[in-house]
Amino acid sequence: MPSKKAIVRRPSPRLAEGLVTHIERSPVDPALALRQWERYTAVLAEHGWETAEAAPADDCPDGVFVEDTMVVFRDVALISRPGAPSRRPETAGAEAAAVALGCSVQRIQEPGTLEGGDVLKVGDTIYVGQGGRTNAEGLRQLRAAFEPLGARVVGVPVEKVLHLKSAVTALPDGTIIGYPPLVDDSAIFTHFRPMPEEAGSHVVLLGGNALLMAASAPRSAELLSGLGYRPALVDISEFEKLEGCVTCLSVRLRELSARS
């Protein structure tokens, strides 16, 4: 039985100062962001996820995007070394949360850089985006950490968006979904299905056929409903203004060993 635990981190009061790379900056409403984050965590809980809050990182505007701080495979949390130097102080508190949940820890070491948003796991295959925040040494270190545990690691070019998972994620059956104008090379993926909206590329697998998706992707949600999935839509507009998407607001730990 897969575990359903997730690490989240509440938004910093400095959220509006978060990094913006590929889009125009627009004003962020911190109070609305907090309400949206609360709704996001409530939807996880409604679908049986136990959420653990990493210690707040109030001096880190991007700390809420906790997915970027680690990659968890089996029981191992590989703590990232963000490509964005301003994000490096985020990892310590996230690491403590992973340890409290029973993970053993490895860390990306300098000169490696890696952010969790660049890492898409589909079964035992781990796709790693290359071109932005994750460098070749980060990829090499991830491979060294996870191949001995049975992973197959595949490097994927990412030029058009911030992270690999800004471009593509995977449905429960392993089909990769993405918005074609933002996918560098969809031919890498054996089963690829185009989505009609950018935010339609982003799904969090909630268990069974339930998918957490952004409210900004109504046509994609309808398309996926037609395929038998059950989208739960959450408005994350304030995070989207900072290039965040639904995946980046949590780290899901699905493979933790049962502990007494």
Ligand SMILES: NC(=O)NCCC[C@H](N)C(=O)O
């Ligand atoms: N995994 C993600 O999609 N993370 C989003 C990070 C957004 C943040 N403003 C950043 O540029 O690092």
